[in-house]
Amino acid sequence: MKRFIGLFVTTLLLLSSCGSVPLTGRRQVLLVGDQEVLTASLTQYDNYMKSAKRSANQTMTNQVVRVGKNIAAATETYLRTNGLESEIKNFSWEFNLVQSADVNAFCMPGGKIVVYEGIMKYIASDDELAAIMGHEVAHAVAKHSNERMSQQLMTEYGAAVLGTAISGTSSAVQNIAGTVYGLGTQYGIMLPYSRKHEYEADHMGLIFMAIAGYNPQAAVSFWQKMAQGKEGGIPEFMSTHPSDVNRITELRKYLPEALKYYKK
Numbered sequence: 148m149k150r151f152i153g154l155f156v157t158t159l160l161l162l163s164s165c166g167s168v169p170l171t172g173r174r175q176v177l178l179v180g181d182q183e184v185l186t187a188s189l190t191q192y193d194n195y196m197k198s199a200k201r202s203a204n205q206t207m208t209n210q211v212v213r214v215g216k217n218i219a220a221a222t223e224t225y226l227r228t229n230g231l232e233s234e235i236k237n238f239s240w241e242f243n244l245v246q247s248a249d250v251n252a253f254c255m256p257g258g259k260i261v262v263y264e265g266i267m268k269y270i271a272s273d274d275e276l277a278a279i280m281g282h283e284v285a286h287a288v289a290k291h292s293n294e295r296m297s298q299q300l301m302t303e304y305g306a307a308v309l310g311t312a313i314s315g316t317s318s319a320v321q322n323i324a325g326t327v328y329g330l331g332t333q334y335g336i337m338l339p340y341s342r343k344h345e346y347e348a349d350h351m352g353l354i355f356m357a358i359a360g361y362n363p364q365a366a367v368s369f370w371q372k373m374a375q376g377k378e379g380g381i382p383e384f385m386s387t388h389p390s391d392v393n394r395i396t397e398l399r400k401y402l403p404e405a406l407k408y409y410k411k
């Protein structure tokens with residue numbers, strides 16, 4: 148009977164912690180509160196930014212800020228026009244270009260965008276930069292971090308986590324954020340996203356960049372360059388954003404939908 152009640156409570160908690168992803172509508176389990184995710188990831192972000200050096204290249208920095216602001220505005224427009232304005236308060240945007248030859252970029256929960264100088268070599272236009280940023284922002288909007296933290300919590304703490312670890316500013320949540328981001332470490336290696344999250348971020352990113360006025364077709368050319376680079380043993384970006392041969396095909400499938408939002 149006890150076990151049955153336990154199972155019942157667990158099921159209830161899981162049901163109550165279900166969410167759904169904007170735009171795609173996919174159901175997801177989110178065990179950590181928005182505020183908790185923001186607090187934990189902000190700590191990681193602050194630590195990272197303390198160790199990072201900002202780029203001295205003003206032109207490229209301006210490009211990152213310019214495109215970033217447009218993507219942020221488009222994302223908020225999307226949320227507002229789809230009855231999700233309550234999500235906007237979770238974003239406090241920041242756009243950074245940092246000194247590093249690594250081919251990488253990320254967006255932390257809360258809209259903290261970091262682009263590495265190394266990835267700018269692969270950027271031929273604002274449209275292509277918008278493809279990266281749209282994709283990264285999509286990970287944040289879709290709460291993929293929360294989902295990953297939830298999965299890690301379940302793996303490491305089991306069912307106990309459902310009742311205790313998530314309440315308050317628990318050390319479990321802080322630890323898990325450290326595991327997911329690893330930003331305190333020298334290389335700032337994040338846990339790779341799953342392919343499911345990658346495809347979802349591609350889909351949403353296309354829409355956000357199109358609303359911002361960038362040509363979504365640039366996402367195809369950008370990811371093609373990344374895929375070619377992988378063969379030569381390059382991008383770190385591909386290790387945190389795992390891909391497969393079907394990625395470009397999938398991207399193309401979403402293009403007609405994205406092009407509806409794109410007004411030149």
Ligand SMILES: [Zn+2]
Nearest residue numbers: 340345348388
């Ligand atoms: Zn990704």
